[in-house]
Every structure is written in structure tokens, then in C-alpha cells.
Amino acid sequence: MVTSPCIPIAPEAAADATTALQQSAQALPQYLRAGTLQLASLPPLSLYVHLPWCLKKCPYCDFNSHAWREDGALPEQAYLAALRADLDAALPLIWGRRVQSVFLGGGTPSLFSPDAIDQLLADIRARVPLGPDAEITLEANPGTFERDRFAAFAQAGVNRLSIGVQSFDDAKLQALGRVHDARQAHAAVDEAARHFASFNLDLMFALPQQDMMGCEADVRAALAHQPPHLSLYQLTLEPNTLFARQPPPLPDDDLGADMQQAVAEWAEAAGLQRYEVSAYAAPGHRCQHNLNYWQFGDYLGIGAGAHSKISFAHRIVRQTRWRHPQRYMEQADRGAAVETQTEVARRDLPFEFMLNALRLREGVPIGLYAQRTGMPESSIARAVQTAQAKGLLHPNPDHLQTTPLGFLMLNDVLKGFLP
DSSP states (O other), X not given: OOOOOOOOOOHHHHHHHHHHHHHHHHHSOGGGSOOSOOOSSOOOEEEEEEEOEESSOOTTOOSSOEEOOTTSOOOHHHHHHHHHHHHHHHHHHHTTOOEEEEEEEESOGGGSOXXXXXXXXXHHHHHSOEEEEEEXXXXXXXXXXXXXXXHHHHHHTOOXXXXXXXXXXXXXXXXXXXXXXXXXXXXXXXXXXXXXXXXXEEEEESOTTOOHHHHHHHHHHHHTTOOSEEEEEEOOOOTTSHHHHSOOOOOOXXXXXXXXXXXXXXXXXXXXXXXXXXXXXXXXXXXXXXXXXXXXXXXXXXXXXXXXXXXOSSOEXXXXXXXXXXXXXXXXXXXXXXXXXXXXXXXXXXXXXXXXXXXXXXXXXXXXXHHHHSSOTHHHHHHHHHHHHTTSBOOOTTEEOBOHHHHHTHHHHHHTTOO
16 A cells, blocks of 8 residues: 655644635634534524504604605605615525515505505515415504505415504594594404404503503404404503603503403403413414514514524524614615624523513423524523422423413513523
8 A cells, every 4th residue: 555655734834724714714704604502403484574664653652663754655666675685685694494474564564555565575485485375464554544455465465464453442542642543443453354364453451541441342342353363462661752751641550460461361261362471362373473583483684673583503693774764775775784783692592582482371392492592401401490499480391381470470580591
């Protein structure tokens, strides 16, 4: 056998080779570089599209929404072009991954014409693998202007509607600054039922000067429509809103807590299962898009102010888009729609996972923690044991689920997983 002679490598050459390798690694995009996590597989992927305009800004709203000037048309085509550019630039991050759900949120997406929504969905299908049974949700308001478009939205490919009713009481709607009235709300729900096999009603409780009788009347009005999905939210005063600066007279904490318990009982008695803190659904109608959030799945967010969470083999990255619509459109056209990008630190992952997963009443298998975070179960073992000892988590070693007490005291449970 012939052997090759051992040729010594000069120290200078070795150093040059090491430097070249380091420079090559640094030239890679961050998401392709070695990291500290070990994800055996990537989680399901959803797509969120933010359409930021409303007829007016509600005094309680802290979302990225902007009042539409009625003296001018919405910049539909310019915004659709920006969304296409945004999605094109993001494709390398999700290349080849199937999108299981699309959520068109806002703002008030139903202000966009059905033709624009049809074009938007066609643009999405042309760029990402979208399953034939993918859930496609559009947020809508009950105003007559939007309601008249429901049938056309269904024809464009939307298969689930989420209607921001908030209340069926005219006085409460006025206090909330809504632009629709109770009659329009009822008509919108009836119209949604005609065109969509699945739809959601957003309803709020603990409204200004609301008593228990008024709260029950609102929930009963919603349940009379037999909605397949109902979201029940307690009104809270969020920073940087008009209500935060000029607080309305809200029910006290005790009455708010009583209302929260009562609305759950009324909804469940009507056949809707509470599967998440604020979400109730008939069998087969759970929101798949939101479930992916709560199970710590991935989501790409495009549009003004949209947020993303995208996993790679060794890291999890969060992104935010430019917030103001005009600035977003300008930056997206330059291929720079992302304003910030950060890697989720290992020490933050236990809390971030639990913040989502423990909102689910049924919890999640404990193995999902390692699958979705790339970290060992041992990293949460002590916090889990402490919560179990306090009676806040079930003692099942294979499942993460709050007890009835833990579900009521969710914030106390989550504190145990803070870094």
C-alpha cells in the first residue's frame, strides 16, 4: 500500500485558513449560523397579514390601526405591492415550508375591496405552499358597508370571518366609540352565517357602567345567533389609548371577576367549549391560526407593524415591521420592511412557551416544550415541580396543564417561569 507523505502546514497558512472559515461563517445569514438550540424539526407555520386602516380609532384600542380619511381612497394597490415585496423578501426564511393558516387582521381588513382581498390571496398562493384546507380568516366590522361585501369575500377564498361586534347594546357601543349600532351587528352576524361555515364573534364585557344584567343580555344576544366560535374579552385600559388617558367608569375588580366567571358559564351552557382563556368553540370550530400561536408554532407577519416568530435548527428569531403604513410601504419597496430582528434568548424561552401554552385549558404534552424550544425538559423541571406543589399544575409527568385553581391564577403560574 502506498501512503502519502505527511506534509506539514505552516502556522501562517493554518491561521489564514481559520480566518477564511470564520469570515465565511460570518457571511452567512444569521439564521444559518450555528446557535445554542437544538430543534429536531420545525413547528407548523402560519401567515399573518396586517391591514392597518379603520374608519376611526376606538378609544380602547392599542393595536396598530390608523383612521382612514373618508375624503380619499385607501391605497389598496400600493399596499398590496408592498405586501408582495415584503413576502418576497421573507421567502428565504420560510422556503419550502407549508402555511397552514392565513389571518387577515387589522385595523379593519373588510374596508379593502373584495377584488383587493382576492388579489392578496392569489399573491400569497403564488409564493407559499398553502394547503387546500388551510384556514383563511378575515377580520370584519358589522357596518353595512362591510357587511355587503361578505359574500364576495367568501368567493375570494376567505373561509372564516371574525366579526368585531363588541356589544349588542347601543349605549355601550357608543361608549366604546364603535361606528355600528346593535341593528347592524345582528344583521352582520346573520349575513356571516349565510356565507361562512365557520365564523367568530368578538364580544367584550366589564364595559363602562355595565352591570351583571347588562353583561348577561349581551352574551345572550350573541348566543342566540348560535355562533360556532365566540371570543369573550374583558375591557382593559391599555397604555397609550384614549381610555388610559381619560378612564371611563368601569365595573370594579370584584364585579369584573364575577362577570368573567358568569360569561364562561353562559357560553359553556350553550354548548361552546372554553378551550382557551378567552376562546369558546363548538366542536370542530377552534381557531387553527390562534391555536398555532398558543402551541408556540411559527408565524410570519407581513404588513405595517406586523410581528413574526420564525424557528431555525439552532435559534428562534422575532421580527417587527415598520409601524406607520406610509413608512412601511416605502421600506418594503426597498426590500427592507423589517425594522427590528432579535434572537430569542435561551433564558426567555421557558416563559415565552408557557405564556402561550398554559392559556390552553387542556394544556399541551410536555414533549412539545422540547420540540418547539429546542431545550431539554430539565430546563423547566424545577418550576413545574414548584407549581405542582402549590396545586397550580396537574401532577401528570407527561402533560403541562393548569388545575382549575391554576387556570384562575394564571399570572401566578407564569411568574414561576420568568428568567
